[in-house]
Every structure is written in structure tokens, then in C-alpha cells.
Amino acid sequence: MKMNIPITKTVFKDEEKESIVKPLETGWVVQGPNVARFQEMFSSFTQSKYAHATSSCTTALHLGLEAIGITRADKVIVPSFTYIASANAVEYTGAEVVFCDIDLKTFNIDETKLENIIKSDSSIKAIMPVNLFGLCANLPFIMELAKKYNLKVIEDSACGFDAWIENKHSGTFGDVGCFSFHPRKSICTAEGGILITNDNSIANVVSQLKDHGASKSDLQRHTEKGGSLLPDFTMRGFNYRMTDMQGALGVCQMNKKEYIMDGRRKIASMYDAALVEIDELILPFTPQNFKHGYQSYVCLFTDGEDISNLTKEQIDRINIKRNIFMEKLEEKGIATRQGTHAVHTLAYYKTKNSFKDEDFLMSYAADRLSIAIPLYTEMSDEEFDYVIKSMKEALK
Numbered sequence: 001m002k003m004n005i006p007i008t009k010t011v012f013k014d015e016e017k018e019s020i021v022k023p024l025e026t027g028w029v030v031q032g033p034n035v036a037r038f039q040e041m042f043s044s045f046t047q048s049k050y051a052h053a054t055s056s057c058t059t060a061l062h063l064g065l066e067a068i069g070i071t072r073a074d075k076v077i078v079p080s081f082t083y084i085a086s087a088n089a090v091e092y093t094g095a096e097v098v099f100c101d102i103d104l105k106t107f108n109i110d111e112t113k114l115e116n117i118i119k120s121d122s123s124i125k126a127i128m129p130v131n132l133f134g135l136c137a138n139l140p141f142i143m144e145l146a147k148k149y150n151l152k153v154i155e156d157s158a159c160g161f162d163a164w165i166e167n168k169h170s171g172t173f174g175d176v177g178c179f180s181f182h183p184r185k186s187i188c189t190a191e192g193g194i195l196i197t198n199d200n201s202i203a204n205v206v207s208q209l210k211d212h213g214a215s216k217s218d219l220q221r222h223t224e225k226g227g228s229l230l231p232d233f234t235m236r237g238f239n240y241r242m243t244d245m246q247g248a249l250g251v252c253q254m255n256k257k258e259y260i261m262d263g264r265r266k267i268a269s270m271y272d273a274a275l276v277e278i279d280e281l282i283l284p285f286t287p288q289n290f291k292h293g294y295q296s297y298v299c300l301f302t303d304g305e306d307i308s309n310l311t312k313e314q315i316d317r318i319n320i321k322r323n324i325f326m327e328k329l330e331e332k333g334i335a336t337r338q339g340t341h342a343v344h345t346l347a348y349y350k351t352k353n354s355f356k357d358e359d360f361l362m363s364y365a366a367d368r369l370s371i372a373i374p375l376y377t378e379m380s381d382e383e384f385d386y387v388i389k390s391m392k393e394a395l396k
């Protein structure tokens with residue numbers, strides 16, 4: 001019998017439903033007590049000193065870049081295989097994006113290529129490593145380089161919830177780390193994001209910048225004396241605040257994070273075991289001492305070919321087969337996705353920079369050959385078995 005298996009599913013229960021009604025009852029719907037509680041829980045979990053919730057990870061990245069001082073005179077290194085928002089956030093500041101290719105094994109920035117890029121251009125002021133699909137980039141190495149060349153580091157940890165290197169959470173290596181709570185992520189607040197930092201001055205700037213540049217928040221004005229006078233605005237800010245309904249969802253999701261993450265990791269290890277003998281796929285790789293957060297379970301479709309010396313022709317040839325494989329799964333009711341984009345191949349960046357697909361060949365390969373398969377906490381055994389059986393049939 002045909003089943004319908006989505007790429008992911010949020011874990012929303014009665015607690016979430018009840019929690020979002022309360023702000024409606026009290027009337028306090030903009031960032032308030034729930035957002036404050038969510039921020040506390042998030043900074044305690046990640047062991048970061050400060051956390052500021054935002055309307056999305058994209059807006060958190062924009063705030064982070066502004067707060068570390070990125071201006072239109074600067075350039076920022078971004079991996080060429082990531083969601084377009086990483087690069088767009090840099091463009092919001094007027095700075096220029098400098099792409100760096102990735103390592104196909106981890107889907108993360110190829111740290112061995114970074115030093116040459118840094119040395120080639122004195123306008124580079126920051127690196128934005130992306131902790132893609134729940135796996136940290138090689139952050140200890142990147143932080144060493146950043147120190148050597150006096151660069152700032154902003155981690156795009158949109159997918160990095162509960163991703164660790166030893167006992168250090170993603171987002172806490174760089175000057176700032178930014179997370180997403182979009183429904184494709186492990187914990188969800190509808191839209192939503194958060195920025196974490198250990199730097200008091202960055203935290204203060206972010207708190208103001210996300211609130212139009214106001215020197216006092218609405219909640220402070222309403223709870224402290226002298227609330228009748230509007231605050232001063234000491235910087236040109238934005239409205240990137242999270243609502244208190246979203247904050248309430250965030251609190252509920254943090255309360256069940258072990259349940260959510262244990263379930264995701266269990267399904268990921270079941271995939272590891274069930275797919276290991278499939279020659280057409282390379283399964284996700286986790287370096288030693290890294291703990292994968294499995295925001296997505298992303299394989300590389302090789303069709304069983306040796307991919308150690310990939311060319312554009314080989315990628316294009318295998319890509320046709322990957323797409324057929326995905327279409328067959330779709331016919332069986334199973335949602336799959338390419339991992340994410342090779343951003344240099346997307347029309348805006350491609351046209352602007354006259355990029356060719358092969359300029360960042362590993363990113364091009366990741367875009368054309370990756371396949372994310374369904375992963376969610378409450379996937380049943382029946383659903384899991386159906387996915388495996390269907391994948392095997394589709395490959396016949």
C-alpha cells in the first residue's frame with residue numbers, strides 16, 4: 001500500500017497549542033516573558049552567555065554581521081554549498097561574498113582552501129562557516145586561522161541545534177552563532193531564529209539592533225518606572241523581533257529537546273545500518289569527536305561510480321540518475337530533497353559574478369548528487385521499512 005512520507009515533521013503537542021493561547025489571553029504578544037525564557041533556556045543549553053531571539057536565522061545572521069562590524073568595504077567568506085540566506089545576509093550589509101568550496105565528505109567548508117583565499121584579499125574581514133545538516137564545520141581549525149589573520153567568525157548554525165565538537169556546542173566557537181527554528185529544523189517556532197554570543201558588547205548591540213535601535217525594550221518600558229516616555233534610538237536598527245507566541249513554542253520545544261533529538265538520532269542510526277550495503281549511496285559522515293545533530297539525513301548519490309576525480313561531465317551524468325531515483329520515490333509517496341544549493345549556480349549570484357558551475361566543483365557535485373531522505377522524531381517502524389523497501393526497489 002502506498003504511504004505518504006514527508007521530508008520532516010514537527011513535534012507539536014497539546015503543550016504547544018496551550019502555550020500559544022496564553023499570550024493572546026494576556027495581550028502580551030510581542031517579545032516578552034516567553035521570549036526571555038526561551039533565550040535563557042537556549043543559552044543555558046548551548047553554554048553561551050547571551051542569546052537573542054529573532055524573527056529568523058537570516059535576520060540573526062544580518063544582526064550578527066552588523067554587530068561584528070561588517071560594512072560595505074568588507075568581504076566575508078561563505079561556503080558555496082549552503083542555503084542562499086547565508087550569502088544574502090552578507091549582501092544586506094553591503095559587504096561582498098567570497099565563496100569557498102566545500103569538502104564533499106562533510107558537505108562543510110573545505111578548511112584547507114581557506115588560507116589561500118584569506119591571503120589573496122586584504123578586504124576579507126570575516127568567515128561564515130556553516131554547520132550544515134547538523135554537522136559542525138572544522139571549527140577549531142577555522143578559529144586558529146581566524147586568530148592568525150585577525151578575522152571575525154560568524155557561525156551559520158541554522159541547522160546546528162544539538163551539534164557538538166567534544167563538549168562544545170555549535171555556534172559557540174565563533175564570535176557569534178545563529179540558529180533557525182523553521183519547520184525544516186529540529187526544533188521549531190514556526191519562523192524564528194536566535195543569535196548566541198559570549199561577547200557582552202556584541203550582545204548589547206544585537207539586543208538594540210533587533211528592536212529598531214531602541215535603548216530600552218518595550219517590556220522594560222512597561223515594567224520599569226517612566227514608561228510614558230519613549231526611549232532614545234542610538235543606532236539605525238531593524239525590527240527583527242520574535243513574537244511571544246513563537247517564544248512560547250520555543251520554550252515547549254526546549255522542554256522536549258531530548259525526546260526530539262533521541263528520536264532523530266535513532267532514525268539516523270537505523271538508516272546507517274539499513275543503507276550501508278547500498279553501493280549507489282555514500283552515507284553521512286561524522287568525524288571523530290563530532291556529534292551530529294541530524295537536522296537532515298543527506299546522502300551522496302554516486303550510482304556506484306568512483307567519484308574520487310569528479311568532472312562536470314560525470315556529475316551531470318550521475319545527476320540524471322539521481323533525479324530519476326528521486327522521481328521514483330516521489331511516485332511512491334516519499335518526499336526527498338537535494339541537500340541544499342550550490343549558491344554560485346543560482347541566477348542572482350551566477351549573473352552577478354559570471355560564475356561557471358565548475359568554479360566550485362565540489363559544491364556543484366553536492367547540489368547535483370545529494371539527496372536528503374525523510375527524517376523525523378516520530379517516524380514509525382512501518383514508515384521506516386517502507387522508505388527502505390522503496391529505495392531498494394527504485395534502485396533496481
Ligand SMILES: Cc1ncc(COP(=O)(O)O)c(C=O)c1O
Binds near residue numbers: 130159180
Ligand atoms: C544553512 C542555512 N542558513 C540560513 C538559513 C535561513 O534560516 P531562516 O529560514 O530561519 O531564515 C537556513 C534555512 O534553511 C539554512 O539552512
